[in-house]
Amino acid sequence: MSTARYSGVPxxxxxxxxxxxxxxxxxxxxxxxxxxxxxxxxxxxxxxxxHALVLSLRTSAMATLLCILLGVPMALxxxxxxxxxxxxxxxxxxxxxxxxxxxxxxxxxxxxxxxGLLGETMDVLGLQIAFSTTAVVIAQTFVSLPFLVVSLExxxxxxxxxYEIVASTLGAAPTTVLRRITxxxxxxGLAAGxxxxxxRALGEFGATITFAGSLEGVTRTLPLExxxxxxxxxxxxxxxxxxxxxxxxxxxGLVRGTRSSAV
Amino acid sequence: xxxxxxxxxDNRDVEIALDVADGQTVAIxxxxxxxxxxVLSVVAGIVRPDRGRAVLDGTTLFDTADGVWLxxxxxxxxxxxxxxxxxxxxxxxxxxxxxxxSSGASRAGSREMACTRLDQVDAAELADRKPSELSGGQAxxxxxxxxxxxxxxxxxxxxxxxxxxxxxxxxxxQVLRHVLAGRTAVIVTHDVLDALLLADHVVVMEHGRVxxxxxxxxxxxxxxxxxxxGIAGLNLARGVVEAGAVLTSxxxxxxxxxxxxxxxxxxxxxxVFSPGAVSVHRQRPxxxxxxxYPAVVRELEPRGSQVRIQTGEIAAxxxxxxxxxxxxxxxxxxxxxxKASEVAIYEx
Numbered sequence: 001m002s003t004a005r006y007s008g009v010p011x012x013x014x015x016x017x018x019x020x021x022x023x024x025x026x027x028x029x030x031x032x033x034x035x036x037x038x039x040x041x042x043x044x045x046x047x048x049x050x051h052a053l054v055l056s057l058r059t060s061a062m063a064t065l066l067c068i069l070l071g072v073p074m075a076l077x078x079x080x081x082x083x084x085x086x087x088x089x090x091x092x093x094x095x096x097x098x099x100x101x102x103x104x105x106x107x108x109x110x111x112x113x114x115x116g117l118l119g120e121t122m123d124v125l126g127l128q129i130a131f132s133t134t135a136v137v138i139a140q141t142f143v144s145l146p147f148l149v150v151s152l153e154x155x156x157x158x159x160x161x162x163y164e165i166v167a168s169t170l171g172a173a174p175t176t177v178l179r180r181i182t183x184x185x186x187x188x189g190l191a192a193g194x195x196x197x198x199x200r201a202l203g204e205f206g207a208t209i210t211f212a213g214s215l216e217g218v219t220r221t222l223p224l225e226x227x228x229x230x231x232x233x234x235x236x237x238x239x240x241x242x243x244x245x246x247x248x249x250x251x252x253g254l255v256r257g258t259r260s261s262a263v
Numbered sequence: 264x265x266x267x268x269x270x271x272x273d274n275r276d277v278e279i280a281l282d283v284a285d286g287q288t289v290a291i292x293x294x295x296x297x298x299x300x301x302v303l304s305v306v307a308g309i310v311r312p313d314r315g316r317a318v319l320d321g322t323t324l325f326d327t328a329d330g331v332w333l334x335x336x337x338x339x340x341x342x343x344x345x346x347x348x349x350x351x352x353x354x355x356x357x358x359x360x361x362x363x364x365s366s367g368a369s370r371a372g373s374r375e376m377a378c379t380r381l382d383q384v385d386a387a388e389l390a391d392r393k394p395s396e397l398s399g400g401q402a403x404x405x406x407x408x409x410x411x412x413x414x415x416x417x418x419x420x421x422x423x424x425x426x427x428x429x430x431x432x433x434x435x436x437q438v439l440r441h442v443l444a445g446r447t448a449v450i451v452t453h454d455v456l457d458a459l460l461l462a463d464h465v466v467v468m469e470h471g472r473v474x475x476x477x478x479x480x481x482x483x484x485x486x487x488x489x490x491x492x493g494i495a496g497l498n499l500a501r502g503v504v505e506a507g508a509v510l511t512s513x514x515x516x517x518x519x520x521x522x523x524x525x526x527x528x529x530x531x532x533x534x535v536f537s538p539g540a541v542s543v544h545r546q547r548p549x550x551x552x553x554x555x556y557p558a559v560v561r562e563l564e565p566r567g568s569q570v571r572i573q574t575g576e577i578a579a580x581x582x583x584x585x586x587x588x589x590x591x592x593x594x595x596x597x598x599x600x601x602k603a604s605e606v607a608i609y610e611x
Contacts, residue, residue: 168336169308169335169338170365171336180365
C-alpha cells in the first residue's frame with residue numbers, strides 16, 4: 001500500500017496544491033489563535049451556549065434519524081429500480097445540495113408556515129410548525145437528506161445485486177433479503193452517510209433562521225448563537241466556533257474510519 | 264420434479280425449448296455468448312423473457328400469455344454460479360442455514376439442517392469459519408451445501424467449476440456427481456467431462472438456439488453440430504475396471520491415468536482420450552504404447568489441417584501427409600496406438 005512508486009505528477013502541481021491546502025488550514029489556525037483560553041471553558045458553558053449546544057445536538061440527532069428513515073428507502077428505489085422520470089427525480093432529490101439554504105428556508109415556510117400550502121391543514125389539527133423546534137428539525141432534514149441518499153445510493157450500486165439474487169434463489173422474500181443481506185452489506189456506507197448528514201444538520205444556518213427563527217432554547221442552534229454572539233461577544237463566538245471545528249474533525253475521523261473498514 | 268420450458272429473450276437473441284425429466288440432469292453445452300446462462304436466469308426468475316412459459320412439477324413459474332410471473336424466492340429453483348458468492352458477513356454455518364431460516368425454520372432447526380448439508384459435501388469442519396478464510400474449492404463446496412439446504416425442486420448450476428483451481432476440479436466433480444444423483448438439475452458448462460460424468464442428457468446451444476440434443480454419450484460420440492464436434496468427438500470407452508484399465512463390452516482394454524483417486528477394480532468407468540492422441544500405423548508398433556488396437560478404416564473426413572479417421576470404435580486425427588504416406592483409404596487395415604498417459608479414466 002505505502003510502497004513508494006512513480007507518481008507521474010508534474011512538480012509544479014505541488015505549488016497550487018500547497019496553496020490550496022494553506023487556504024483551507026490558515027483561517028482555522030487564525031481563528032484558533034484568537035481563542036481566549038483563560039475564559040474558554042466559561043464561555044462555552046454559559047447558559048445560552050449550553051442551550052444552543054444541547055439544542056443543536058438534539059435536533060441534529062433527530063434530523064439524522066429522519067434522514068435514515070426516509071433516505072434508505074429513497075436510495076433503494078433509486079439504486080435498484082428503474083422507471084420513467086427516475087433521472088429527473090434523482091436531480092430533484094439532490095437539489096437541496098446546491099440550493100442556497102435560505103431559499104430552502106423560504107420554500108419550507110411556504111409549505112409548513114401558517115399561510116403555507118399545508119399550514120392551514122396543520123392549523124386545524126392544532127399543529128404550529130414554523131418557529132418551533134420541529135421547524136429546526138425539518139430544516140435540517142431538508143438540507144441533509146441528499147447527503148445520505150447520494151452516499152448510500154453509491155454504496156448500493158457498488159455492492160451490486162449478486163448477493164441479493166443468490167439470497168432470493170435460496171427462498172428469501174424481499175424483506176428478508178433487505179434485512180439480512182442488503183443492509184448488513186452496505187452498513188459502512190449507511191454509517192458514513194448518516195455521519196455526513198449529522199454534520200450537515202449541525203452546521204445548518206440559512207434554512208433554520210428563515211424557517212425557524214432564533215428563539216433561545218427553542219430554535220437558536222449553535223450556528224445561530226455564534227452569529228448573534230459575533231456582534232456582542234466575539235470571544236464567545238470564537239470559542240463556540242472552535243467547538244464546532246472539533247465536532248467537524250471528529251465527524252471526518254468517523255467517516256474515514258467507517259470508509260476504511262468497508263470492503 | 265420435471266421442468267418444461269419455452270422462452271424467447273429478444274435482446275439476447277435467445278429462443279429455446281427445454282425439457283428436464285424427473286430426476287434427470289441436463290447439461291447445456293455451447294460456446295461463450297451462446298445464451299446458456301440466460302436460460303438459467305430465465306428459469307430462476309432473474310431475467311424476464313419476452314415470450315414463453317415454464318412449468319416445474321405442475322407449478323407455473325411464468326407464462327407470458329397469461330401474465331403469470333413467480334418471483335425468484337417462490338420458485339424453488341436453487342442457483343449455483345461460477346463464483347460461490349457466500350455472504351461475507353455470515354459464518355459458513357449461517358450461510359448454509361440461510362435458506363431453511365428464510366423459509367421459516369427455527370434458528371436451531373436450520374443450523375441442524377446446515378450441518379447435515381455441510382457434512383454431505385465434506386465441509387463440516389469449516390462451519391465456524393468466515394467465507395474470507397476459505398479457499399476457492401472450499402467456498403464452492405459450501406455454496407453447494409447452501410444451495411442444497413434450501414431444498415430446491417430444481418438445481419441450476421452455471422459453470423460451477425469454471426473459477427476453480429484445476430487441481431481441485433476432479434474432487435469437486437465427485438462431490439457434484441454425488442449430489443446430482445437422482446436430482447432434477449440443469450448444468451451449464453463448457454467442459455465435455457462435466458457433461459459426460461454429470462449429465463444424462465446434453466443440449467448444445469449456439470447463437471441462442473438449441474442445435475443438438477440427446478442422450479449424453481450419443482451426442483458426445485457422434486456430434487452433429489459444429490460446436491459439439493469441436494469440443495466433443497472425444498473417444499469414450501465405457502466398461503468396467505480390470506487391473507487399473509477399462510475393459511469394454513466389445514473387448515477393448517484401455518489403460519490410462521486415474522484422477523486423484525484410483526478407480527477400484529470392478530467399478531463402472533469411462534476412459535476418455537482425444538482423437539489427436541491416437542497415432543495410426545500400418546504395422547503393429549513396437550515399443551512403449553500399451554494401448555494398441557487393430558482396426559479397419561471406415562471413413563476419412565477432412566477437418567481443417569487434420570483428417571479424422573473413423574474406425575469402428577475409435578477416431579484418430581492425423582495430418583494429411585500422414586494419410587498420404589500410409590495410403591489410407593476406407594477399408595485399410597491399421598493399428599491404432601494411444602499412450603496410457605494420454606488417457607484419463609473416470610468412475611462412471
